[in-house]
Amino acid sequence: MEIKVKLFATLRENRGKEVSLELKEGATAEDALKKLEIPKKEVAILMINGRDDDPGKELKSGDLLSIFPPVGGG
Amino acid sequence: MHGYRGKILRVNLTDHTWKVEDLDEKKALSYIGGRGLGSKIMAEEVDPNVDAFSPENKVIIATGPLTGTPTPAGGRYMVVTKSPLSGTIASSNSGGYWGSELKFAGYDLIILEGKSPKPVNVFIEDDKVELRDASHVWGKIVSETTEALAKEAPDKAKILCIGPAGEKLSKIAAVMNDINRAAGRSGVGAVLGSKNLKAIVVKGSSKPTIANPDKLKEVTKAARQNIKDNGVTGQGLPTYGTAVLVNIINEGGVFPTNNFQTTYFDKAENISGEHLAENFLIKRESCFACPIACGRYAKADDIEGGGPEYETIWAFGAACGVSDMKEVIKANYWCNELGLDTISAGVTIAAAMELYQRGKIKDNDIDEGLSLKFGDAKSMVEWTKKMGNREGMIGDKMAEGSHRMGEHFGMPEVAMAVKKLELPAYDPRGIQGQGLQYATSNRGGCHVRGYMISPEILGLPQKLDRFAIDGKAEWVKIFQDLTAYIDSAGLCLFTSFAIDAKGYADMISAVIGQEFSDADILEAGDRIWNLERNYNLKAGIDPSQDTLPKRLLEDPIPDGPSKGNKSRLSEMLPIYYNIRGWDESGIPKPETLQKLQVEA
CATH class of the missing domain: 3.60.9.10 (Aldehyde ferredoxin oxidoreductase, N-terminal domain)
Incomplete structure (x- = not known):
């Protein structure tokens, strides 16, 4: 299945802003992080379709994953 | 002392x-x-x-x-x-x-x-x-x-x-x-x-004395280390400034767009912190004794100056439907030079744009060469100048803020404000605790009286479900009280991402030489909060004003990741009043004031 991943701030370095990922059926957000070589400790906010979600949850084809390093304050 | x-x-x-x-x-x-x-x-x-x-x-x-x-x-x-x-x-x-x-x-x-x-x-x-x-x-x-x-x-x-x-x-x-x-x-x-x-x-030529310099050195060292180790204060804010929030808040579908008509801005990338850092940033700036240095200094065409901050980028960006960072930087510059609040200025222009959209401001009301269409970036900069100088009929009305301007044109409900203070850059329909905070803030529509974005979006000090209302009143009270202390001590609120009440208590104890506990810090904040509340009540700001614009209470978010949600303020407010020690109508009980030693 294919999912879309949006990356932000420092996570864009060498990876770009947006990537499409081909994952096996049943794959989770954690699997997507592994494939993108993003260590879990660099991830502060992970949204699935704009909602905070369990990184261990099974993804569906067409899901949008948004990944942020620790950032914020305004 | x-x-x-x-x-x-x-x-x-x-x-x-x-x-x-x-x-x-x-x-x-x-x-x-x-x-x-x-x-x-x-x-x-x-x-x-x-x-x-x-x-x-x-x-x-x-x-x-x-x-x-x-x-x-x-x-x-x-x-x-x-x-x-x-x-x-x-x-x-x-x-x-x-x-x-x-x-x-x-x-x-x-x-x-x-x-x-x-x-x-x-x-x-x-x-x-x-x-x-x-x-x-x-x-x-x-x-x-x-x-x-x-x-x-x-x-x-x-x-x-x-x-x-x-x-x-x-x-x-x-x-x-x-x-x-x-x-x-x-x-x-x-x-x-x-x-x-x-x-x-x-x-000035002399510094305040410190009661216990050795202790202060120790607690300051620990506080600075916490600030350095914390992802937000150690990496996020120094690298990208506050503007890095643009994409986070937008991805969550709580980035108010076109005067809060929608909450997802499809051109947010063009006004993001990442885009600012890549294309317009000249240098970082810091304030006195600050290890974070979140300040930005940016240039667009022949204009350069401090900022823009996240709030400013939003107010002159998504709130006005504008995606041109250059013009946002210019509007920010004119606010600094004319001495205008960037949040209220941008949100007031957004409200004027809605007045035009709804036919309350007519074409022949508008100054020659300008428009009030959402997204017209160049006009927006000109309106900012006119507002600051009270130039022309509309500029003069804008200078009064969105509520009075809306009233003048017969539609005060276009003002996205609480107690007439324009709201900042987080749509409370998808961040329930922040909505309660806006409604109860003692100065009106403000995010920094209790920054619920920290737990509800950023997950600090722990992640809360932003759509839930359970426990939010308690969180709001603690955040409001802690912030009242921080604002009174002379510290920057951004330190609170990395320092807790105990850390603050250690600092003030070492400086002034009187022992403060974390409970003392929060009690001082509670006292200050109640004093302000009491002042407002006497000033005729009655509790019916503890509310949000009708749109945020009645119209569900129309699309995007937070679609379908509206503020559940009415469910949270009674709980909040109760834990504050206020009666059902929102008036501090005599015993609450007595306990905090606030004169009625």
């Missing part, structure tokens, strides 16, 4: 006299300083029903016991007065270097009273105080005022002033210092304007 300077400078602008008074130590310990002590003095000296622009209103410029000490980000001061915009007590705070300099000159607070017969500047150099004619700088923009006064001042003096917006009594005018730092909110700049006070120039 250490930390404090023990002196208050009281300036009578009517007859151009001044005197130095001793700080009441007992009162200082109860209300800490800054926002708390300033509000206490307002409650004692200024009738809550005073007209904000009358000479009977006072302006209290207040530092805290930690301002000007080596504590991290301890450079803040507060402008406390009655707000001409909201009618509430106002306390608007700013960083930079002016607040610490006032401490170095030997004062904790300045109380400004009366009204000068003609424009005047106050010059302070330690115990030397002078009131000087300001006619040569009256009408000048902030950078020109600052440059002109620097030539008349001792070397390295720090300058606070108002711009033309404050002089012209715009109800959304800011007090500016160090050229581009702003005590922005609640129209405090206009109160200085009403007193004919253009600037306060200050130079």
Whole structure:
């Protein structure tokens, strides 16, 4: 299945802003992080379709994953 | 007492006299300083029903016991007065270097009273105080005022002033210092304007003493380490500034767009912190003793200056449907130069755009060559200038803020404001605790009276479900109380991402030499909160104003990741009143005030 991943701030370095990922059926957000070589400790906010979600949850084809390093304050 | 300077400078602008008074130590310990002590003095000296622009209103410029000490980000001061915009007590705070300099000159607070017969500047150099004619700088923009006064001042003096917006009594005018730092909110700049006070120039030569320097070194070292190790204060804010929030808030579908009509801006990338850093950023800036350095300095075409911050980018960006970062930078520049609050200015333009969209402002009302269409970036910059100068019919109405402008055009509900103070950049329909915080904030629509974005979006100190209401009232109270303390101590709120109540207690204990526990810190905040609430009630701001714009209560978010949600304020408010020790109608119970030793 294919999912879309949006990356932000420092996570864009060498990876770009947006990537499409081909994952096996049943794959989770954690699997997507592994494939993108993003260590879990660099991830502060992970949204699935704009909602905070369990990184261990099974993804569906067409899901949008948004990944942020620790950032914020305004 | 250490930390404090023990002196208050009281300036009578009517007859151009001044005197130095001793700080009441007992009162200082109860209300800490800054926002708390300033509000206490307002409650004692200024009738809550005073007209904000009358000479009977006072302006209290207040530092805290930690301002000007080596504590991290301890450079803040507060402008406390009655707000001409909201009618509430106002306390608007700013960083930079002016607040610490006032401490170095030997004062904790300045109380400004009366009204000068003609424009005047106050010059302070330690115990030397002078009131000087300001006619040569009256009408000048902030950078020109600052440059002109620097030539008349001792070397390295720090300058606070108002711009033309404050002089012209715009109800959304800011007090500016160090050229581009702003005590922005609640129209405090206009109160200085009403007193004919253009600037306060200050130079000091001695530092506040520290009760326990070894202990302070130890706790400051730990606090600085926490700030460095924390992802937000150690990496996020230094690298990208506050603007990095644009994409986070937008991805969550809570980035108010076109005056809160929608909450997902499809062109957000063009106004993001990442885009700013890549294309427009010249350098980073920091305030006094700050290890974070979140300040930005940006350039667009021939315009350069401090900022833009996240709130500013949103107000002149998504709120107005604008995706051109260059024009956002220009609008920000003009706000700094004219002395306007960027949040209120951008949101007021957005409201004018909606008035036009709904046919309340007609084509023939609009100044030649301009439009009020959502997304017209170039016009937006021109409106900002007109607002700051009260130029033309619409510019003049904009200078009154969104509520009064909306009323004039027969549709006050376009004002996205609470207690007439324009809302900031987070749609509370998808962040329930933040909505409760907006509705109950003592100065109206404000995010920094209790930054619920921290737990509800950023997951600090722990992640809360932003759509849930359970437990939110308790969280809001703690955040509001802790913030009231931070604002009173003279610290920057951003330290709270990395420092907890215990950390704050250790710092103030070491500085002033009186033991504070984390519970004492929160109790002081609670006391300050109730004092402000009491003042507002006496000023006629009744609890029915603890609400949100109708749109946010009744219209579900139409699309995007937070689709279908609306604020559940009415379910949270009774719980909040109860845990605050207020009665069902939102009035503090006598026993609550007694426990906190707040006079009824």
